[in-house]
Structures are given as structure tokens and as C-alpha cells.
Amino acid sequence: MLRYTWKRILTGILSLFVLVTVTFFLVRLIPGSPFRQGGVSEQVVETIEQEYGLNEPVLTQYFSYIGNVLRGDLGVSYQDPATRVTEIIARAWPVTASIGITALAVSVLLGTGLGILRAVTKRRFVRELISAGGMLAAGIPGFAAAILLLLVFSVKLKWLPASGLLSPAHYILPVTALSLYPAAMIARLVGNTLDSELQKDYVLFARAKGIGKWQIIFTHALKNAYLPVLNYIGPASASLLTGSFVIESIFTIPGLGREFVGSITNRDYTLILGLTVFMGAVVIIVNLLTDLLCAWLDPQTRRAYKKAGDSAK
Amino acid sequence: MSVLDVRNLSVQYPTENGAAEIVKDISFKVEKGEIAGLVGESGSGKSTAMLAVMGLLGERASVRYDQITVSGEAPVPGKNVAMIFQDSLSCLNPSVKIGRQIMETVRSRRKCSRKEAASRSQELLEMAGIRNPELRMRQYPFELSGGMRQRVVLAIALACEPELIIADEPTTALDALVQAQILQLFKRIVRETGTSMLMVSHDMGVTAALCSRVYVMHGGRIEESGTAEDIFYSPSEEYTKLLLRDARGGSLSGMKKEDSLAGQADKCRAEDEPILKMEHVTKIFDASEGIRDLSLEIRSGEILALVGESGSGKTTAARILTGMLTEDEGTVYYHGKVLDRRKRMELFEGRVQMVFQDPYASLNPCLTVREALAEALEAAACRKSVKTDRDRMMQARTDEKIDEMLRMTGLTPEDADRYPRDFSGGQRQRIGIARALIVEPEILVCDEALSSLDATTREQILELIFQIQRKIGFACLFISHDMHVVRRISDRIGVMYGGHIVETGKTKKICADPWHPYTKQLIEAVPEPDPIRAAKIKAAPVKDSADINPSGCAFAGRCGYAMECCGSEIPEDYAFEGREIFCFLYSDRHSGRRSSDYRMTSQI
Numbered sequence: 001m002l003r004y005t006w007k008r009i010l011t012g013i014l015s016l017f018v019l020v021t022v023t024f025f026l027v028r029l030i031p032g033s034p035f036r037q038g039g040v041s042e043q044v045v046e047t048i049e050q051e052y053g054l055n056e057p058v059l060t061q062y063f064s065y066i067g068n069v070l071r072g073d074l075g076v077s078y079q080d081p082a083t084r085v086t087e088i089i090a091r092a093w094p095v096t097a098s099i100g101i102t103a104l105a106v107s108v109l110l111g112t113g114l115g116i117l118r119a120v121t122k123r124r125f126v127r128e129l130i131s132a133g134g135m136l137a138a139g140i141p142g143f144a145a146a147i148l149l150l151l152v153f154s155v156k157l158k159w160l161p162a163s164g165l166l167s168p169a170h171y172i173l174p175v176t177a178l179s180l181y182p183a184a185m186i187a188r189l190v191g192n193t194l195d196s197e198l199q200k201d202y203v204l205f206a207r208a209k210g211i212g213k214w215q216i217i218f219t220h221a222l223k224n225a226y227l228p229v230l231n232y233i234g235p236a237s238a239s240l241l242t243g244s245f246v247i248e249s250i251f252t253i254p255g256l257g258r259e260f261v262g263s264i265t266n267r268d269y270t271l272i273l274g275l276t277v278f279m280g281a282v283v284i285i286v287n288l289l290t291d292l293l294c295a296w297l298d299p300q301t302r303r304a305y306k307k308a309g310d311s312a313k
Numbered sequence: 314m315s316v317l318d319v320r321n322l323s324v325q326y327p328t329e330n331g332a333a334e335i336v337k338d339i340s341f342k343v344e345k346g347e348i349a350g351l352v353g354e355s356g357s358g359k360s361t362a363m364l365a366v367m368g369l370l371g372e373r374a375s376v377r378y379d380q381i382t383v384s385g386e387a388p389v390p391g392k393n394v395a396m397i398f399q400d401s402l403s404c405l406n407p408s409v410k411i412g413r414q415i416m417e418t419v420r421s422r423r424k425c426s427r428k429e430a431a432s433r434s435q436e437l438l439e440m441a442g443i444r445n446p447e448l449r450m451r452q453y454p455f456e457l458s459g460g461m462r463q464r465v466v467l468a469i470a471l472a473c474e475p476e477l478i479i480a481d482e483p484t485t486a487l488d489a490l491v492q493a494q495i496l497q498l499f500k501r502i503v504r505e506t507g508t509s510m511l512m513v514s515h516d517m518g519v520t521a522a523l524c525s526r527v528y529v530m531h532g533g534r535i536e537e538s539g540t541a542e543d544i545f546y547s548p549s550e551e552y553t554k555l556l557l558r559d560a561r562g563g564s565l566s567g568m569k570k571e572d573s574l575a576g577q578a579d580k581c582r583a584e585d586e587p588i589l590k591m592e593h594v595t596k597i598f599d600a601s602e603g604i605r606d607l608s609l610e611i612r613s614g615e616i617l618a619l620v621g622e623s624g625s626g627k628t629t630a631a632r633i634l635t636g637m638l639t640e641d642e643g644t645v646y647y648h649g650k651v652l653d654r655r656k657r658m659e660l661f662e663g664r665v666q667m668v669f670q671d672p673y674a675s676l677n678p679c680l681t682v683r684e685a686l687a688e689a690l691e692a693a694a695c696r697k698s699v700k701t702d703r704d705r706m707m708q709a710r711t712d713e714k715i716d717e718m719l720r721m722t723g724l725t726p727e728d729a730d731r732y733p734r735d736f737s738g739g740q741r742q743r744i745g746i747a748r749a750l751i752v753e754p755e756i757l758v759c760d761e762a763l764s765s766l767d768a769t770t771r772e773q774i775l776e777l778i779f780q781i782q783r784k785i786g787f788a789c790l791f792i793s794h795d796m797h798v799v800r801r802i803s804d805r806i807g808v809m810y811g812g813h814i815v816e817t818g819k820t821k822k823i824c825a826d827p828w829h830p831y832t833k834q835l836i837e838a839v840p841e842p843d844p845i846r847a848a849k850i851k852a853a854p855v856k857d858s859a860d861i862n863p864s865g866c867a868f869a870g871r872c873g874y875a876m877e878c879c880g881s882e883i884p885e886d887y888a889f890e891g892r893e894i895f896c897f898l899y900s901d902r903h904s905g906r907r908s909s910d911y912r913m914t915s916q917i
Contacts, residue, residue, distance in 0.1 A: 205404035210391010299453045
């Protein structure tokens with residue numbers, strides 16, 4: 001288990017490295033130059049390129065970039081040389097993360113609640129309703145749901161603000177749009193795994209020893225049912241934390257997604273690379289944590305972990 | 314007033330063609346402080362009836378009854394009735410610690426603080442015969458042995474402070490020695506707490522050992538009821554007599570083998586060298602698992618049984634013989650030639666076949682019986698034949714062979730096109746046997762092939778294996794923890810303990826006069842279907858950990874006859890009259906130097 005952890009961390013670092021490399025060369029393949037816009041004279045462009053080291057061989061650029069990344073320096077934005085890429089991330093990520101974490105919390109709570117309800121209810125109507133609603137929520141593409149919400153709640157009904165993130169009310173629409181899909185998936189997963197857990201003998205035995213229905217669900221069945229759900233929540237939270245281009249664009253939220261879209265249209269090499277490295281790191285770290293958490297939650301692997309730790313001492 | 318009084322209980326399940334009545338209008342009673350028994354083969358509706366009494370049946374079942382009362386009140390699970398199930402592993406929550414599972418029961422029964430609940434739980438665990446309860450409470454179910462888990466389950470049931478405990482096949486998953494311990498525990502608990510118990514079992518021996526009143530159930534009805542003496546000594550119903558006959562095991566028709574086969578087997582022995590032989594083989598997985606310095610041989614045409622409790626290395630030995638595992642040390646011979654593992658695998662395509670314990674899991678649910686058997690044939694033949702024009706002829710021959718095999722294993726050719734789910738457990742095991750035998754193996758390995766079947770079905774399959782073996786004459790390695798079964802089917806027995814063989818010899822001799830202390834325990838632990846004799850079953854003292862001392866005899870820690878040398882030296886192999894025994898009691902040191910014609914007798 002300890003070896004497994006190290007292996008996972010090392011493969012994480014390796015995939016981050018591959019990610020940086022591939023993105024670095026892909027970015028260079030985008031036609032055009034970041035500075036050749038709006039009729040700037042050739043001489044100026046050359047001076048600027050020299051300034052940023054863009055006239056050197058690509059490989060040299062690559063190695064100096066890798067060196068900088070290792071030092072935690074992601075360079076300055078070409079579009080706005082006064083700000084460093086790290087500053088842009090520090091500005092935009094909290095915005096994205098605040099929506100992402102809220103959406104994650106909403107989808108976990110809503111999804112788990114509905115999943116439990118679906119597994120427990122004796123009314124067939126409720127079951128079918130939750131299943132059908134889940135399918136609908138998972139089926140509608142994010143941008144369609146976002147536009148629909150925008151149209152209904154802010155344009156027609158004028159209940160909620162349409163753009164920006166000034167007050168808690170501003171959060172409602174983007175968070176709803178973001179959490180529809182994960183909530184539906186979680187509800188479905190929780191419902192299914194809980195259904196099969198409730199068939200198991202230990203539930204029957206718990207009933208035979210006089211434990212109440214809700215106690216059985218929360219202290220017994222859910223504990224075993226949640227492992228596969230966690231395996232979904234991990235990657236889902238990674239994608240929520242790195243932001244959605246579409247949702248952020250529709251609701252004009254100054255988050256990572258919007259910065260990313262902007263950086264690509266501007267061919268802002270350093271910003272594209274910096275954001276990719278950052279998002280990649282977030283995804284890899286969150287997935288690593290999920291895997292370790294899942295392993296830890298399973299008592300059998302946890303005990304193996306402890307044993308290995310003891311013998312290592 | 315009876316503790317449990319059930320009158321006219323019926324349970325129906327809706328099916329496609331009308332309602333199926335699983336339990337048909339049964340009535341029974343359990344008196345205060347007694348252990349009553351409900352026996353019958355699987356599918357007779359015992360468990361359904363019990364769940365109906367507990368009120369734990371699913372919503373699909375429709376339950377009708379005139380009366381179900383526990384001391385005059387309606388039964389409330391966890392309050393006046395508690396239930397114990399067969400599989401202690403699956404009925405404890407795998408991801409919740411033992412302590413919490415028992416404490417929540419204590420606290421749901423009566424309001425008390427965590428601390429009080431914890432100390433009460435410890436008390437209960439101790440009462441259920443668990444030493445060091447504090448440690449156990451911090452452990453997860455998978456960290457305990459089967460016997461210990463069943464004790465935990467009993468402790469949980471006791472935490473409900475019930476007037477009645479319903480135990481549904483509580484010892485079926487355990488080996489004989491542990492079963493004997495658990496049965497004694499039940500007796501003690503009933504005596505000490507005054508709780509009544511209703512014991513559901515398919516095992517007449519277990520029922521005889523515990524119960525004072527017995528109900529025999531068959532096809533959803535109670536066929537016969539009465540005191541244990543009545544049922545066991547003067548049964549009136551045909552069905553009860555049949556159950557008893559199966560349990561006593563006198564009727565294996567092949568038992569006539571003495572005349573026809575004993576002679577033949579002796580002849581074989583004289584001219585044949587063993588088909589498979591392993592010498593000084595060691596394979597260690599863990600400090601306590603694996604086999605150590607094991608020598609074993611299978612001769613052609615014989616049934617060799619390996620007995621021993623779970624974890625004693627029976628399956629490991631079989632897997633090394635069949636090439637599924639590589640030995641750490643030692644050699645394996647096939648017809649006198651040394652074989653390494655890779656060669657073994659190649660050579661054994663088709664020559665060694667296995668029948669597995671779980672007939673449900675060992676058949677692919679997507680293949681019809683014909684497909685499964687044809688696949689086995691193909692796999693065995695694929696080395697020899699490249700595809701030829703005669704494929705169609707081959708096909709016809711394959712079909713013919715499949716039909717013949719099905720008939721031989723007691724199925725019909727029409728069964729070939731059905732899927733495994735259409736068959737019962739016993740029928741599936743027949744299919745498993747057919748699949749193994751269709752390639753005409755030299756050796757058939759049955760790994761606990763009967764363990765998951767109920768008594769009557771087990772009897773039929775046992776007889777089937779025996780009959781076919783006598784007819785075709787393959788060698789058979791029969792692995793089982795059930796001395797009762799082994800005694801009747803095998804020619805020779807190897808008794809295993811802790812990765813060692815402790816005794817080998819002819820079955821009849823070993824069963825009639827076990828020499829090794831462990832063999833003796835093993836044979837004595839099997840309860841017989843006779844209330845007077847079964848009441849006297851002995852249970853070996855409980856060992857929390859079966860720690861095996863690697864520098865001495867494996868059994869020394871549990872042996873009542875252990876001497877000083879048993880802890881420090883590994884006993885050699887002492888051979889007398891075709892029997893081999895690994896025990897210092899039979900050494901020169903203990904029993905004195907003997908002349909070659911000395912007749913060894915049991916030393917214990």
C-alpha cells in the first residue's frame with residue numbers, strides 16, 4: 001500500500017510532465033504569432049520575440065520553460081506583460097473554485113439524498129420520477145441547461161441576476177447549471193449501489209437485531225455503498241474545480257475557464273501553458289487523493305497499509 | 314405458556330403461473346429454556362418460515378397465520394426474538410468494526426451511555442467464549458476466523474436479550490471441530506441465560522446433539538414432530554426415515570465395493586507406481602498458511618481423500634499437484650518422472666480435471682450445458698487436432714459424447730440446451746462433474762465439491778462420484794473438511810493439519826482406529842444422528858489463534874498429549890502396516906524399540 005502510494009505519486013508527476021511537454025509543442029503549432037496582430041510592424045514583432053526568447057530554437061525554449069516551471073515560475077502573460085501567469089491564476093481560480101465547490105456540495109447532497117430516497121421509497125411513482133428526472137438532467141448538455149435557466153429565471157421571470165458574481169444570488173444559476181449532471185449521476189449511483197447493499201445479509205441481520213431503518217441505511221448500507229460513488233465524485237470534483245468554459249462564458253464569470261478561452265484566442269503561449277499545467281495538476285492531485293481515500297476507506301486495504309507501515313518501522 | 318407459539322403459518326410468493334406456496338400451514342411451539350429443532354433439506358421452506366416468524370420477509374411474500382406469539386406477545390426482532398444466520402461473514406457488515414456492531418445492538422435495546430454499552434459488549438463477547446474481547450472489538454469481521462465470527466454473531470443476538478433465539482444453519486459453514494465448539498456454546502448459553510432456541514438445520518447430527526424437540530419439515534409442511542428420542546429412535550414417517558438413513562450413511566450402494574474393488578485396488582497397487590507423487594514439497598504464503606515438507610502420492614484407480622480444517626493446506630497441495638501453483642521447494646513426479654510446473658500445466662491439459670466447491674460460481678451463466686461441455690472437449694483436443702474437413706463428423710461425435718456424459722451423471726440429453734440458472738445446486742454440481750469427466754481425465758480433483766450441498770443432495774452426488782469412479786476407474790483426489798463424507802468414499806486418507814500431513818493410511822483403518830491425536834479429535838467431533846451419542850460430542854479447547862510453532866509439531870499447541878519434544882522437534886514419519894503417522898507417540902523414543910513384526914496399536 002505504501003508502495004502503491006509512491007507509485008501513484010510518481011505516475012502523477014510523470015503524467016504532468018507529459019502534459020506540459022505535449023501542450024508546449026501543440027501550442028507552437030497554432031498558426032500565427034501572439035504579437036502579429038493589428039498591424040504591428042515586423043521590426044517591433046522581432047524585437048518583442050527576441051525579448052521573450054521566441055527566436056531561439058524550440059528545444060532551447062522548451063528546456064528553459066521546464067526549468068522555470070520547476071522553480072514555480074510560469075512566466076508572464078504576453079498579452080499583459082505586467083502580470084505574471086501565477087497572478088492570473090491566483091485571481092481567477094478562487095472564483096472558479098468557489099462555484100465549483102458549491103456545485104460539488106450541492107450535487108453530493110442532492111444526489112445522495114435523491115439516491116437514498118429512490119432506494120428506500122416504497123412508492124413506485126417516486127422511484128420512476130427520480131430515475132426519469134435524473135436521466136433528463138444528465139441528458140441535457142450543460143450549455144443548453146445554462147441558457148434555459150438564464151432565459152427562464154433571469155430574462156423572463158427576472159428573479160435572479162444574469163451575470164457576474166456579486167452576491168450569493170448570483171451563484172444560484174451557474175451552480176445549478178454546473179451541478180445538474182453530477183447530481184444526476186450521483187443519485188443514480190447511490191440508488192443502484194444502495195439497492196444492492198440493502199439486499200445483503202448484513203442488512204437482514206441488522207434488522208433481525210432490531211436496528212431502525214434509517215440507522216441501517218446511514219451507519220451500515222451507505223458506508224459500503226459509497227465506495228463506487230467516491231470513485232465517480234473524485235474525477236467529477238476535479239472537473240468542477242478547473243471550471244467550465246461554457247458556463248463561465250454564459251454567465252460572464254471571471255474564472256479560469258474564461259481566462260483559458262481568452263488565452264487561446266490571443267495565442268498567449270505562456271498563459272495557455274500555465275493554465276494547462278495548473279489544471280492538469282489539480283486533476284491529477286484530486287484523482288490521487290480520491291484513489292488513496294478509497295483505498296483507505298476499505299478496511300481490508302487499510303489494515304494491509306498499517307501492517308506494511310509497522311513492518312517498515 | 315410456550316415461548317414461541319406459531320399456528321397455521323403459510324407463506325406464498327407470486328410467480329408467473331400463480332402463487333407458489335413455500336410454507337404450507339405449519340404450526341410449532343418452543344417451550345421455555347429448551348432447544349427445539351427444525352430439520353429438512355434445503356428448499357423445504359425452513360428459512361422462509363423463520364423469516365416469516367421474525368417478520369423479515371420481503372414485501373412480495375404474502376404471509377398468513379392464525380397466531381405467532383412470543384410469550385403471548387407479537388414477535389419484535391431485536392427485542393423478544395433474535396436470529397442467527399448461516400454465513401457469519403456476510404451477515405456482519407464488512408466495513409464496521411465488531412465493537413460498533415455489537416454496541417449499537419446493546420444501545421438499541423436499552424438506553425445507556427457508550428461506556429456502559431462497551432463494557433456490556435465485552436461481557437457478552439466473553440460469554441460467547443471470546444477471549445480478549447477488547448482486542449476483538451477493535452477488529453473488522455474479515456480479521457476473525459469463521460468460528461469466532463459465529464461467536465460474535467451469537468453475542469450480538471444475546472445483546473438483544475431475547476426470549477428466543479432462532480438459529481438458521483449456524484454451524485453449516487464451519488468445520489467439524491469448530492462446529493462442536495459452537496454447539497457446546499449454544500448449550501451452555503441456553504442453560505445459563507434461560508433463553509429458548511429454535512435450531513434450523515439440514516444436519517441430523519447437529520439436531521440430535523442439541524435439540525430436545527424436533528420438527529421435520531419437507532416441501533413446506535411439517536411431516537413429523539416429537540421429542541428427539543421419538544424422531545431418532547422410532548420415526549413414523551417415511552421421509553424422516555429417509556433423512557435418518559442418509560445421515561447414518563449406511564446406504565452408499567457402492568459400499569459393496571469390498572468384494573469387487575478392494576481386491577482390484579490391491580492388484581493395482583502391486584503393479585502400478587503412483588500416477589502423481591510429491592516429495593518434500595514446501596509452499597509458504599504467510600507465516601501460518603501454506604504447506605511444509607509434504608509428501609503425497611495418488612495411485613491409479615484410487616480415491617485419496619485429504620481432510621483437515623480450513624487453512625490446513627489441502628487446497629494448496631491440490632493446486633501444486635495440478636500445476637496451478639509453483640512449489641517453493643520439493644519435487645513432483647508424474648509416472649516416476651520429475652515434472653516442473655510449466656510441463657505440468659501442459660501435460661495436464663485434459664488429464665487432470667477439477668470439480669469446484671461452488672456449483673453456482675464455477676459455471677459460466679452465458680453458456681448452455683452443451684456449450685460448456687463442448688468447450689471442455691475442445692480445450693482438451695485443441696493441442697492434438699488442427700481443423701480438418703471432418704469437423705462435421707467431429708461435431709456429431711461431440712454431441713454424442715455430451716449426451717452420454719449427461720446420462721452418466723444423472724441428467725438427460727434434453728438438459729444440454731439449457732442454461733445453468735435452470736438447474737438446482739445439486740444438478741449444477743452434476744454438470745460440473747460431467748464437464749470434468751467428459752475429457753476422460755486420469756485424475757479428478759474434487760475440491761470441497763460437496764460442501765455447499767444439503768444432506769440429501771450431497772448423498773446423491775457422493776454416490777454419483779463413487780459410481781462413476783468405480784465404472785471408469787480414474788484416480789480421484791477428494792478434498793473435504795467433512796470426515797463423515799470422506800470416510801465413506803475414499804480408499805485412503807491423508808489427514809492434514811497446519812500444512813503438514815499428520816496421518817495417512819487406509820480409510821477403514823484410520824476411521825476405526827485413529828492414531829494421531831488430531832485425527833481422533835476430528836472423528837469424534839462429528840455429531841451422529843443419535844441424541845444419546847451426539848450429546849457426548851467432545852469439543853477441543855478453544856484456541857484463539859492457531860499459531861503454529863515452526864520448529865515443532867504443528868499440532869503440539871492444541872494437543873492434549875503433547876510432550877516436551879513436540880515443541881522443539883518436528884516428528885518424523887513412522888510407518889506401520891501401510892499407515893504412516895507423524896507423531897512422537899509412535900516413535901521409538903516413546904513406545905520403545907520394536908521388532909519388525911510388532912503390531913502397533915493406538916497410543917492414546
